[in-house]
Amino acid sequence: MMTKVELETFVEGTTHYFETAANQPASVGSPYLVNEGKPTVQEFTGLISIAGKRRGIVYFTASRPMLTVMLMRMGETELTQENMCDLVGEVANTISGNARRDFGKDFMISVPQVVAGDPEKVQTPDNTRSFVIPINWRSHSAQLVVCLE
């Protein structure tokens, strides 16, 4: 189970990402534990597998309208499906990579895997409960899901 301090690492990473890369701060809510069923999955999801000192997954999931605005805020003019896939992967990768500042180099992260339009493909480990970090940005909502042993 993750500690409050460990979760705070991901909250700070998410806050920092939106301030810096998306040029506009997000309102990042308190993490909550998923009690029943699977955590939320939106249209685009970027997943990072974690190995080494900790095991599990971290994923960022968001809607097409939110990703469109994020790309525009980043100065990107090609608002394509490929770039939306790229963006969710990059957000998940950046927040997970930044977590190594606190978790150390043995918190090993994979290259991003992206799921578009097929929520069933987003699988969390059966034996580990997930925390959801809610993200509200402009009029959109997204989630960072952290599921670590």
Next chain:
Amino acid sequence: MAAAAQAEPLATRKLKLMICDDSNIIRRKIERELKIDRLQVISTASNGRLAVEAFRKEPADVVTMDITMPEMDGIECVEKLVGIKPDVLILIISALSDKATAIEALKRGANGFLCKPFTDKQLTDALEELLRGAQT
């Protein structure tokens, strides 16, 4: 002519830049936000293996290099690029923000480290610092 270009000091001559990152939007962002006139993008690559191939065909003077990439990661790629051209200047641009990773990259031959996410100004400052460091 080529010899004359080689003799020109680093501080004034045009420099060839290669961008290596598995994210298309990051490659495009670096290219778009590049504010240093004398850096000219000559190639981009989406993983370390492709970067080595491109570098063998046309060696760059300056490289921006991600670490977490498929096929060949940035740390291994840095070592290979330095093996081909020892005086290449390499700026690591990565989300991996632990000290051990930065130290490892520098040991293998990188010259600077910029942590993702980054602002346009941070990118320009990091590249300018890299170039200044090479002149001293």
